[in-house]
Amino acid sequence: MNRRPATVPKPARRARPAAGRRREALRAVMGTVLGKQPIGSAFVAPYLVFLAAIFAYPLAFAVYMSFHDYFFTAPGAIVDRPFVGFDNYVTVLSDPAVRRSFLNVGIFLLINVPLTVVLSLGLANALNAAIRWRTFFRVSYYVPYVTASVAVVGVWLFLFNENGLVNTVLGPLAPSPSWLVNSKLAMPTIAIYVTWKQLGFFILLYLAALQNVSKDLYEAASMDGAGRIKSFWNVTVPGVRPATILVVLLATVTGANLFTEPYLLTGGGGPNGASASPVLVMYQKGIEQGNPDLGSAIGVLLVIGVLILALIERLFVGKDD
Amino acid sequence: MKRKITAAALALALAGAAAACGDGGGDADAAAQARGAITVWLSNNKEEVAWGKQMVAAWNSAHPDQKVTAQEIPTGKSSEEVIGAAITAGNAPCLIFNTSPASVSQFQKQGGLVALDSFSDGKQYVEDRTGKTAEQYKSTDGKYYQLPWKDNPVMIFYNKKAFAKAGIDTAKPPLATYDEFLATSRKLVAAKAAKAAIYPAPSNEFYQSWFDFYPLFAAETGGKQLVEDGKSQFASDEGKKVANFWRTMYAEKLAPQEKYTGDAFVDGTAAMAVVGPWAIATYKGKVEWGAVPVPTSAGKPASETFTFSDAKNVAMYSACKNRGTAWDVLKFATSKEQDGMLLEGTGQMPLRNDVAGTYPEYFTKNPDYKSFADQAARTVEVPNVANSIEIWQTFRDAYSKSVIFGQQDPGAALDGAAQKVDQLTAQP
Numbered sequence: 001m002n003r004r005p006a007t008v009p010k011p012a013r014r015a016r017p018a019a020g021r022r023r024e025a026l027r028a029v030m031g032t033v034l035g036k037q038p039i040g041s042a043f044v045a046p047y048l049v050f051l052a053a054i055f056a057y058p059l060a061f062a063v064y065m066s067f068h069d070y071f072f073t074a075p076g077a078i079v080d081r082p083f084v085g086f087d088n089y090v091t092v093l094s095d096p097a098v099r100r101s102f103l104n105v106g107i108f109l110l111i112n113v114p115l116t117v118v119l120s121l122g123l124a125n126a127l128n129a130a131i132r133w134r135t136f137f138r139v140s141y142y143v144p145y146v147t148a149s150v151a152v153v154g155v156w157l158f159l160f161n162e163n164g165l166v167n168t169v170l171g172p173l174a175p176s177p178s179w180l181v182n183s184k185l186a187m188p189t190i191a192i193y194v195t196w197k198q199l200g201f202f203i204l205l206y207l208a209a210l211q212n213v214s215k216d217l218y219e220a221a222s223m224d225g226a227g228r229i230k231s232f233w234n235v236t237v238p239g240v241r242p243a244t245i246l247v248v249l250l251a252t253v254t255g256a257n258l259f260t261e262p263y264l265l266t267g268g269g270g271p272n273g274a275s276a277s278p279v280l281v282m283y284q285k286g287i288e289q290g291n292p293d294l295g296s297a298i299g300v301l302l303v304i305g306v307l308i309l310a311l312i313e314r315l316f317v318g319k320d321d
Numbered sequence: 322m323k324r325k326i327t328a329a330a331l332a333l334a335l336a337g338a339a340a341a342c343g344d345g346g347g348d349a350d351a352a353a354q355a356r357g358a359i360t361v362w363l364s365n366n367k368e369e370v371a372w373g374k375q376m377v378a379a380w381n382s383a384h385p386d387q388k389v390t391a392q393e394i395p396t397g398k399s400s401e402e403v404i405g406a407a408i409t410a411g412n413a414p415c416l417i418f419n420t421s422p423a424s425v426s427q428f429q430k431q432g433g434l435v436a437l438d439s440f441s442d443g444k445q446y447v448e449d450r451t452g453k454t455a456e457q458y459k460s461t462d463g464k465y466y467q468l469p470w471k472d473n474p475v476m477i478f479y480n481k482k483a484f485a486k487a488g489i490d491t492a493k494p495p496l497a498t499y500d501e502f503l504a505t506s507r508k509l510v511a512a513k514a515a516k517a518a519i520y521p522a523p524s525n526e527f528y529q530s531w532f533d534f535y536p537l538f539a540a541e542t543g544g545k546q547l548v549e550d551g552k553s554q555f556a557s558d559e560g561k562k563v564a565n566f567w568r569t570m571y572a573e574k575l576a577p578q579e580k581y582t583g584d585a586f587v588d589g590t591a592a593m594a595v596v597g598p599w600a601i602a603t604y605k606g607k608v609e610w611g612a613v614p615v616p617t618s619a620g621k622p623a624s625e626t627f628t629f630s631d632a633k634n635v636a637m638y639s640a641c642k643n644r645g646t647a648w649d650v651l652k653f654a655t656s657k658e659q660d661g662m663l664l665e666g667t668g669q670m671p672l673r674n675d676v677a678g679t680y681p682e683y684f685t686k687n688p689d690y691k692s693f694a695d696q697a698a699r700t701v702e703v704p705n706v707a708n709s710i711e712i713w714q715t716f717r718d719a720y721s722k723s724v725i726f727g728q729q730d731p732g733a734a735l736d737g738a739a740q741k742v743d744q745l746t747a748q749p
Contacts, residue, residue: 074639075411077432097718154582161579163516181523181578181726267524267580272722287402288527289711290427 059303066296088297092285098298100273101281102305104187108277109255109309111191116202116251117244119195124206125236138207142200149197153264156193180266183274190261190275198254202247209243210236241317248313256306259283278302353439357643358388359650364400364419364633365393368602368667373418375662376654387646394419401427408433408638415641416651420467420634422458423528423703423710428636429466430707435637436464440648450655452674457546457702458634468651469672471663472632473597474696475536477616480515481609483592487512496593496613497620499566506575509592518575520591523725527713530720531703532595536615536629537563539701544627548704548712551746555716556732556739562618564731568724578725597631598668598693612692623695630700632672670697708745715741 034041064070066088068081092098127138144152159165160179167174175182179189213236221231237244258277262269269276278298286295363373370393377391394417397403401424407413408431420428428434437443444465448455451469458469481491487508495501506518521533534555535547541559548554570576586594587607594600595615604610614626635655641647653659660671661680668690670676677684677694684691703709716738723734 072405072409072431074408074413074432077639079432157580157582162577177726178579180580183726183728267522268526270523270525270580270721271578271726272728273525273718283398284527284714285711287405288399289708289714290405290430291711 062296062299065293066300068293070293070296071290072292084293088293089301092294092297092301097273097276098278098281101269101276101278102301104273104275105256105258105277107187108191108194108258109252111188112195112255113248113251113313115191115195116198117247120199120202120247121206121237121240121244123199124203124210125232127203128207128210138203141203144197145200149260150264152197153261156265160189177271181271183271186266186271186275190258190265193265194255194258194261198251202251205243205247206240209240213239245314245317248317249310252309252313253306256302256309350439352642352644353648354645355643356387356645356649358390359416359641359643359646360390360392360414361416361418361650362394362414363391365396366599366667369418369663369669372663372666376659379659380650380653384646384649387643387649389646389650404428405431405433408640411640413638413640415643415647416635416637416654418470418633418635418654420636422467422632422634422705423713425458425467425634425636425705426460426707426709428638429460433639434466435639435641435644436466437468437637437648438464440644443648446652450673454672454700458705460705461707467634467636468655469632470634470655471660471667471669471671472630472697472700473599473669474693474700475532475595475597475629475631476612476614476693476696477519478586478594478596478600478604478608478610478612480586480589480592481611483509483514483589487514487592491611494611494613496616499562499616499618501620502566502616503569503573503575506570506593507573510575515589515592517577517585517591519570519593519595520577520581520585521595522580523571523576523578523721524580525717525721527710527717530713530717531629531631533567534563534716534720534724535701535703536595537566537617539627539629540615540617540621542627543625544699544701546701546704547716548706548742548746551706551743553739553742553746555742556735560735561732564720564724564735566616566618568727568731571725572727598670598690601668601689612689614692614696623692625699626696627699627701628696630672630697630702632700632702634672668693670694672697706746708748712742712745715745 030038067083067085069084069087070081071079073079123141127134127141131137157164157180161167162178162181164178167178175185179185217235217239218231221235226234257279259279262275262277262280263283266275269280279302282295282298282302285298286292361373361377363370373391377389380387380389392414394400395403397406400419401421404413404417404420404424405428408428413433425434437447440446447458447465447468451458455465455469458465458467460466477496479491479494479496484491484494484505487505489495489505489508495505509515509518522529538547538555538560539545541563542554542557545554545559554560567576571578581590584603585591586596587604589608601610614621614623615628617626635651637644637647637651655671655673657673657679660673661683663669663671664676664680664683668687670693673679676697677691684694703713706712719729719734719738720731723729723731
């Protein structure tokens, strides 16, 4: 039996000096706060500070603004900013332009996210194989991602305007009104543009993930009689699932923050608000029109929407990962 | 004891806040007298920057103890966005020589502007220099928070070569009435003299209506603003006539619905443009142009035709410490001599009484600009009312939906927008 007698340690503890007890208590507190490896916390601290200053504080402040009659003022200006409850939320939700922008971004995500996953996985798989000009293709897909939106948008305007290359090729099949001024086609065109522009980055993620799929699995599948397509479905797709979750989440988050494309490509969310995104409307109301309280309410609704969407996606795509 | 400390702290905080507040009390009076170095911001326009540099150099050589530092407005999506951010951050310069009249009410609400009336000769100076036009720049509290500086009366520019190709008289083109304008536009497009008769930006930014609807509305109504006496004016018969005119232009594809990257008039894509004299410098050597007043339904004579001013003004910002110097610089920069140099260097019209009579030599040397100087006497500014930008965006949304894209009857769209605008005007 290795049970210790209950009476043994007591005299020794009583004899311990007060300074030692304090040191021990401090160590216990530090251990609780900083964990077993305090040096790790030191390394993480700068990023935590960055997160707190750049994301957490503005987010909390946005929530505060959304519940107040808030506008920006010069330092020292004394103004009343009363608590208004959900008034700002009611105002933005009863604004058809805001509701339309959320619908628009829903359409955008519905096209952009699946297209991004399918194309980037397919192309990454192709680029991972030993094909000629592999490096050239990899660079080609990546170039639009690193090129400034303003420059690329200019090219797309020439491609998709009424007398652009696309309509010239399509001839009588060209839509009327043309792509970017057609209420039904403006948002899908933007979704396709963004998919193409971002593809290089997501291909890169998949290429990295593909390096971790064991060759043994492909050999085993081959020995079991699986062809290329079956190997892709049964080995590649499950093998890159963590990357797929990442791609889906990143595409959703960046897509929900859509701003530059409707701002530049369709002249401020046109035609008639058919391509306005919540962030664009947020900019118009919050910055241009001087109503940051309404802008914040839209922002908070967008954050909640994206979180819900991300959870749903996680349930469908992630499951056990 | 604890209560006393709290009360003292509160009093100190309130005193500090009151002291920091832009425009009130003894500190504001002291600031109005204070002299020393100041900073000013200029627009990014090349010609204006050149004028600004010489103005600052001239001031600095005469006042070495009150040095002025000039810089271009920092880059942003728009100057107004940058200025708004600077006001909030408390680092706006003393003077900005590019303050949009449409943003003044917002900057004023932010506590970012100094009323020029706070200077003993402020009101007098503004009204003596600009005359009765200055009235349009008064804020709702009756004070001047901006000095009307220069305007660019918007007119119809036309490409003489394109007009000649379509067999249209290039000296006196038929553009005075809506019917004439439409017939001329049809001829231009049918003759393939240009792809579009005219190409106002069809995009949805709030300010785009200043260059399609508003000049024609000002002309049709004989000088009415979009909002007057707290009520919208654009849903009137005159406003609907203007909207229907533009609707015809878009419906017949005489004006395109798609955004154009570049300058459609310079590129020859459009045979006409709605623009002010600032653009003349950019057309030099590229387009052989002429200019006429904007059309009206009945074809008013030029001497009775109003238009949009497209003015840019100078405002003093509340972050300014040495307001005495800032006010002196403002008067120096808008003196007869400096206004003359601005006109010489940029072709833009100083917002002062009788520009043509004040600088006769310039207009003798530059006859192209004479019609703009005449037009400068009949300009309409954007209304200086609360929620100005929101009002313009509301109007633009309705205009875009009905006039540009034809998804609603223009008259009904203007009626709907008028209701919303009236509500916005009534809000603080």
